[in-house]
Amino acid sequence: MFQKIMYPVDFSPSCEAILRAFPELKSFNMKEIVIVHIIEYDPVALVEGGVNIDECIFKFKEKAEAQLKSYSETLKNYGFKVKTYLRASVNPVEEILRFAEKEKVSAIMIGSKSRTIANALMGSTSEGIVRASEVPVLLIKTKSGTGTGYYEMILRNIFSRIVYPHDLSENSDKLFEIVKNAALMGMQDVVIIHAIDAEVVIERKIEKGEIIHPLVPISYITEILSEYWMETKKKLEDIKKRFEMENIESKIVIKFGSPGREIVRVAREEGASVIIMAPKTITQTVDTVVRYSEVPVLILK
Numbered sequence: 001m002f003q004k005i006m007y008p009v010d011f012s013p014s015c016e017a018i019l020r021a022f023p024e025l026k027s028f029n030m031k032e033i034v035i036v037h038i039i040e041y042d043p044v045a046l047v048e049g050g051v052n053i054d055e056c057i058f059k060f061k062e063k064a065e066a067q068l069k070s071y072s073e074t075l076k077n078y079g080f081k082v083k084t085y086l087r088a089s090v091n092p093v094e095e096i097l098r099f100a101e102k103e104k105v106s107a108i109m110i111g112s113k114s115r116t117i118a119n120a121l122m123g124s125t126s127e128g129i130v131r132a133s134e135v136p137v138l139l140i141k142t143k144s145g146t147g148t149g150y151y152e153m154i155l156r157n158i159f160s161r162i163v164y165p166h167d168l169s170e171n172s173d174k175l176f177e178i179v180k181n182a183a184l185m186g187m188q189d190v191v192i193i194h195a196i197d198a199e200v201v202i203e204r205k206i207e208k209g210e211i212i213h214p215l216v217p218i219s220y221i222t223e224i225l226s227e228y229w230m231e232t233k234k235k236l237e238d239i240k241k242r243f244e245m246e247n248i249e250s251k252i253v254i255k256f257g258s259p260g261r262e263i264v265r266v267a268r269e270e271g272a273s274v275i276i277m278a279p280k281t282i283t284q285t286v287d288t289v290v291r292y293s294e295v296p297v298l299i300l301k
Contacts, residue, residue, distance in 0.1 A: 001136070001182070004032040006105040008096050008125070011037070011067050014142040018111050019071060021151035023078045028158070028185055032081040034103045035071055037064050038092035040125075057088045093128030100135055107136040112290075130290060130299055131282050137299045139290060154273075158296060159186025163272040165193050165263050165289075168235060175278040176239065178300060180246055182276065188248045191270050192239055194232050195255040195262035195285075201228045229254055260288025267295055274298055 002025050009015050022033065039060045041053070068084045075082045083103070089095045100108055110126050130137050140154060159182045166172040183190050198221075205224045236252045243250040251270075255262040263285070267275050275293055278300040279286045290297050 001178075002028050002030040002106055002138075004034070004103070004106045005030060005138075006034040006036060006096070006100050006103065006108045008036045008038070008092075008108070008110060008129070009068075009071065011064070012111075014144075014146070015111050016071070017146065017148045018109075018140055018142070018151045020074065020148040021155050022075065022080065024152050024155035025158075026079070027156075030080070032083075033075055034083050034085065034099065034105055035068060035075075036085045036087075036096055036099055037068060038095050038125075039064065039086075039088040040092045041088060041090065061086060061088065092125050093132060096125070096129060097132055097134075100133065105135060107138055108133055109138045109140065111142045112139040133299075134301055136301060139293075139297045139299070141294055141296060154296065157186070157273045159183060160273045161187065161189045161191065161271060163191045163193060163263065163267045163270065163275045163295075165195070165259075165275065165277055165285075166236065166239065167196075167259075168194065168232065171278055171280055175276065175300065176242065178278070179276055180243065180248065183243070183248045184246065186273070188246075190243055190248055190250040191253060191266065191272065192236050192243075192250055193253040193255065193263055193266050194236060195257065195259040195266075197258065198225060198256040201225060201256070225256060258288070260285040261292070263289050264292045264294075267293060276300065 005025075007019065009019070022030065039057060041057065064086050068086060072082045072084050085099050087095050096108070108129060110129060112126050126139070130139070140151065143150065162179055162183055164175070164179045166175075179190060202221060202224055205228070232254055233252065236254070240250045240252055253266050253270075255266065263275065266272075272295050274296045275289060276298045277286055277289065286299070290299070
């Protein structure tokens with residue numbers, strides 16, 4: 001899964017700390033790293049500001065080349081094969097994905113800050129990569145004040161306790177083999193979670209055209225949700241049995257509520273090491289998980 005990864009860098013302390021923790025991924029067969037740094041610039045703003053674009057980019061490239069050389073030497077000393085790319089572009093996402101395709105990387109790894117309600121937006125580059133990448137994207141959540149030791153622990157235990165969101169779709173079923181193989185590389189522990197908004201369940205159950213009066217008996221709604229819970233539990237138990245046949249410990253969790261927020265909450269409560277998802281598109285659920293998860297999120301395409 002991680003044999004050849006691309007790692008876009010911004011030269012921040014957390015970026016370097018993650019990079020120095022990469023030897024922990026050797027046990028997951030990582031052998032080659034493509035480091036990319038994109039100098040993003042706005043030509044209109046620079047011209048209006050009286051800045052010489054060529055001179056400006058040249059200065060940034062000089063500093064970036066020195067830093068990339070240092071990163072490359074560090075990784076080579078760890079025993080990795082390394083390739084670096086440096087470009088100036090008005091569209092960093094497009095450049096990063098172009099290099100990912102060119103190099104046929106197994107995955108793109110990105111450092112991403114944990115979000116709060118007051119700071120809810122991902123960086124535009126990270127968000128663009130998550131949405132447009134055709135290869136898996138692993139987001140490692142960064143924390144200020146933490147060093148390489150913290151990220152060594154994160155990467156060493158990346159598959160120790162996997163949260164596997166399952167929405168009962170065929171797409172989620174296809175993810176089983178990947179989760180199984182990842183669990184076998186880790187400590188063989190999987191939490192299978194199904195989260196859904198209760199209103200969605202009720203709307204699916206009620207016949208088309210029927211209007212639910214706001215004073216409809218609570219017992220009727222409870223009956224609908226209980227029936228859905230039992231049907232879902234039965235389906236997830238089949239998946240649990242498949243994990244058990246591989247000697248993988250697993251647990252089923254079913255929650256009614258905002259799916260994305262429930263997945264994040266369960267991951268926190270269960271002490272998850274990673275959340276693995278395989279969406280066809282970046283839905284509201286995936287968006288919420290990526291933004292608010294405190295643990296790494298692996299998005300498979």
